[in-house]
């Protein structure tokens with residue numbers, strides 16, 4: 001084992017035992033990382049080499065940073081972390097900020113300083129932050145001005161947190177440093193922990209997924225390099241928070257790896273996103289399927305014609321959404337399944353290889369297979385549990401649930417998939433979203449996609465509800481498009497429509513019209529909340 005740079009060994013000491021570690025495969029030249037690697041320094045080295053110091057890097061609403069300035073400012077911030085705040089390599093640093101240039105700058109700074117980044121969604125409140133701080137024994141926090149209160153409040157029940165610095169203070173301190181003094185990035189081992197990404201946790205305590213410096217580069221050198229294929233000419237926009245690894249990859253890591261620029265919307269929401277696309281002539285977009293559906297409604301009012309590359313993840317992209325987007329913009333969306341545990345996307349397809357409705361094939365660097373309940377691989381055509389392995393893998397921080405996600409070195413994502421004869425992987429459902437009605441297995445997403453094919457339907461969700469006769473019945477929740485009104489007649493029409501699109505036994509026997517569906521901050525449908533209310 002190469003020598004770790006971590007003087008604070010907390011994360012290293014709370015990794016899963018060797019027998020529960022995932023296999024890690026680096027059998028491609030672009031994944032042959034050196035023993036010493038600092039992801040913050042290496043990404044900025046790549047950006048500067050590709051685009052040069054003057055090239056645009058981070059664009060806030062009306063303020064721009066070049067890659068040269070991103071490198072210089074993040075080095076100054078790293079110095080402040082080490083010299084003023086006493087950061088020791090291996091210490092965990094809470095990064096609590098909205099998607100913005102400041103949050104990206106601070107992210108690079110923490111990595112350069114040898115800290116372990118724990119980024120959290122700006123919407124988290126004190127109680128939720130305290131859980132994360134306690135679990136990861138966080139000592140330092142860099143916090144965006146407007147969010148300081150929640151963090152200081154969390155401190156009351158999270159005593160490990162001793163140093164909090166707000167964005168304005170950090171920025172001022174960085175500016176007042178004498179020019180010309182650099183910062184030598186901490187000489188971390190390639191596998192030294194670099195970040196802990198907490199799962200949104202639909203049930204139970206959130207799980208902390210540990211990823212090393214080389215894992216951050218691996219997402220750029222697999223999905224980024226082979227499927228997204230950004231160049232230094234790209235201007236990237238998107239909705240997923242930087243605290244969610246989908247957003248971290250799309251808005252920070254992939255652009256840096258090629259010297260592209262990221263434009264941050266001034267506030268969350270799809271109107272601001274559409275405006276940002278038009279204003280900066282953005283070329284690449286990262287958002288969830290619900291984001292594409294929301295943008296479709298705004299496409300007439302905003303100029304989206306600059307977009308060339310569109311990436312969807314978080315939940316399956318229905319063929320109906322893919323087709324509607326293609327029709328409106330001429331761009332085929334790249335769908336990809338990723339997870340916090342794997343850091344980013346491991347099955348996907350781009351360009352002519354895209355088959356709407358299918359997720360795609362294993363991203364170069366990853367292997368995927370379908371296994372049965374006993375862990376035996378299943379042939380093409382069969383439906384079963386998805387298992388993957390590659391350069392990255394699941395390593396929970398001190399968590400018994402490791403044994404459920406990693407088995408025999410393979411990562412089990414909790415998804416049910418089907419592999420076709422051409423090697424394409426088709427999403428069926430998450431295991432917990434399989435409905436068993438009268439002995440039939442029905443995947444909730446398949447019924448949702450059928451509902452979405454009806455012109456009156458804007459959003460759809462499907463769950464199983466208890467039924468004496470059938471065990472469970474399929475229940476649908478539908479948000480209507482403007483110009484349509486809920487009625488018994490429309491309900492019947494939708495039920496008949498579903499029977500015409502998929503096998504009739506899958507149709508929603510119960511159907512409710514609602515104003516909105518419960519979604520996570522990462523755009524995922526929360527079926528469990530509908531189940532709780534049903």
Ligand code: 3UK
Pocket residue numbers: 199200244245246247312313314315316317335336337338339340341343344345359413414415427430522
């Ligand atoms: C589901 C998908 C079908 C699937 C994520 C890209 O979503 C991400 O991470 P999470 O930990 O959730 C993982 C689970 O979400 N899922 C995600 N993408 C798809 N299902 N098709 C898809 N395209 O159940 C998976 O197990 O929140 C996505 C990059 C980084 C991420 N963290």
